[in-house]
Amino acid sequence: MIYVILLTTIVLYAVIAIAIHFRKALHNSNSHQINIQIFRTLFLIVSVNIGGYYLNYFQVLIIIPKLGNDIMAIRKWNQIVGILLNVSAASNAPILYFTSTEYRNAFNKEWQTIIKLLSFCEIAAATSIEQI
Incomplete structure (x- = not known):
């Protein structure tokens, strides 16, 4: 198959x-x-x-x-x-x-978005730990 x-x-x-x-x-x-x-x-x-x-x-x-x-x-x-x-x-x-330059630009843009989201999650996790 x-x-x-x-x-x-x-x-x-x-x-x-x-x-x-x-x-x-x-x-x-x-x-x-x-x-x-x-x-x-x-x-x-x-x-x-x-x-x-x-x-x-x-x-x-x-x-x-x-x-x-x-x-x-x-x-x-x-x-x-x-x-x-x-x-x-x-x-x-x-x-x-x-x-492909177009794909490279799209990948780089998405990587920046993913890094920002991961950074935000780390900050949120650190903030919630401090509040406890």
């Missing part, structure tokens, strides 16, 4: 990439540069995500059968590959942060 979702994601990203590629824009225009940046970002996101799933697939087909009945080794490899798979699946935000 997960591979059907993965293949659907790949197809959707490929359709978006094709649409961006055939979009009419002059080569020297700002729109063309934005299209190239979008294409590169999508390609990087898809490559990292697919790489994580193929690493998991490689582990299931190659590594685990070679381990035989060694349960502890299988568990160790499952944890290692599982962590790498989760990192690859969660890589969208860091990739967008480093490749």
